[in-house]
Amino acid sequence: MAALHGGIRAPTFILEHRRRGCSQGASIMLTLLHSCGRGLLSARTHQNLRKSYYSAQMAKRVAVVLAGCGVYDGSEIHEASAVLVHLSRGGATVQMFAPNIEQMHVINHLKGEPAEEKRNVLVESARLARGNVQDLSKLSVKDHDAVIFPGGFGAAKNLCTWAVQGKDCSVNDEVKAALQAFHGEGKPIGLCCISPVLAAKVFPGCEVTVGVEKDERYPDTSDTAAAINQLGCKHVSKSVTESHVDGKNKLVTTCAFMCNAPIHEIFDGIGSMVQGVLKLA
Known part of the structure; x- marks a missing residue:
């Protein structure tokens, strides 16, 4: 079963990518934010996530x-x-x-x-x-x-x-x-x-x-x-x-x-x- 996050059910593959590593998890989370709306996380959390992702990748x-x-x-x-x-x-x-x-x-x-x-x-x-x-x-x-x-x-x-x-x-x-x-x-x-x-x-x-x-x-x-x-x-x-x-x-x-x-x-x-x-x- 997928776990709940803030009242919204997170797909199992998201949780799996979280377990695999922060870089992959950050990438998937950014995709989720863009597809489902930024309301899932606070603006500050989204900013920090994006910063950590790009720092790791670029x-x-x-x-x-x-x-x-x-x-x-x-x-x-x-x-x-x-x-x-x-x-x-x-x-x-x-x-x-x-x-x-x-x-x-x-x-x-x-x-x-x-x-x-x-x-x-x-x-x-x-x-x-x-x-x-x-x-x-x-x-x-x-x-x-x-x-x-x-x-x-x-x-x-x-x-x-x-x-x-x-x-x-x-x-x-x-x-x-x-x-x-x-x-x-x-x-x-x-x-x-x-x-x-x-x-x-x-x-x-x-x-x-x-x-x-x-x-x-x-x-x-x-x-x-x-x-x-x-x-x-x-x-x-x-x-x-x-x-x-x-x-x-x-x-x-x-x-x-x-x-x-x-x-x-x-x-x-x-x-x-x-x-x-x-x-x-």
Whole structure:
């Protein structure tokens, strides 16, 4: 006989799937909810069931490449944190990486001036990663479904030399190798803020966004977009809360702090980018 649940008789095969495992049980229960109505369970229970089901079935392994710690000489902290929050919300597992190299220079973030000291990109990135960061040389494309590069001046100073050489810059060998490896395997790449210039240097003809051109809220976008176009790539104007998907190259980009916007708008735009990456993974 089938058992009763909330006054409604549950078919025997539902109970059997419950016994076989939570993943199968969750799948069957979702089907039951859709066919018989959501009134069987509370809205909160249904939400938790759906979350556990998709977490079990769709978890993606994402590498996040950092460039230090701090907007002026490393990874932008708010952007990196937003990436991690949205990846967590999307049920992804994350491993952070950074190149084991010396920073281009060190900036006193209180004064906004260069400091007479040296710092290591991997060591500084450990601040953001709570110590859980690996040398970029150990990144294997086979172990991950996607890779994301937060922004910050470190992306333009440590991962490449765009900050001083513009479109004539060079890209760090390990960074270039990682980009080419994921691209070659058809795995998505997410980039935000200034980091889309990495893709513009490595993938001729690609499409990226660094914001809206000729808009005072995006003071550096027009010059950066012009340089991107000069490299033979296509800049696509997108607002701070949006992302652009280059389906051919599986690149997902958003402008983040290239826009003078409230932090919640930056957060939402990065969320759009992360969602785009996970959909392609």
